[in-house]
Amino acid sequence: xxxxxxxxxxxxxxxxxxxxxxxxxxxxxxxxxxxxxxxxxxxxxxxxxxxxxxxxxxxxxxxxxxxxxxxxxxxxxxxxxxxxxxxxxxxxxxxxxxxxxxx
Numbered sequence: 001x002x003x004x005x006x007x008x009x010x011x012x013x014x015x016x017x018x019x020x021x022x023x024x025x026x027x028x029x030x031x032x033x034x035x036x037x038x039x040x041x042x043x044x045x046x047x048x049x050x051x052x053x054x055x056x057x058x059x060x061x062x063x064x065x066x067x068x069x070x071x072x073x074x075x076x077x078x079x080x081x082x083x084x085x086x087x088x089x090x091x092x093x094x095x096x097x098x099x100x101x102x103x
Contacts, residue, residue, distance in 0.1 A: 012053040022052050037086040038066040038079070 014022075028034075030045040043065065047058040061068060069075035 009054040
C-alpha cells in the first residue's frame, strides 16, 4: 500500500562493514524464531536500525502501536487473539525452519 507518512532520520557516518557487523550482532534478537506480532516485530527491528545508523529512535506511536491499540475497546478484544496467534506461530517456526511443516 501507499505509506501514510514518511520520515527522514538524517544521515549516518557508519560504513557498510559496520552496518553488516551490527546486523550480525542483532541476528539473535530479530529472527523468525523470536518474531512476535506485538513485542518484537518489523517496527522494533527498524527502530534498532535507526538508532544504530542515525542515533534517533522511531516515534513512540510506531514502536508502541500495540500499547495504543490496547487502550481501545477493539484492541482489548484483538490483542489476546494476536498473542495467541503469535504464540502458535512461534511454536510452528522451528518445524518450518527444519523442513517439517506438519502443523
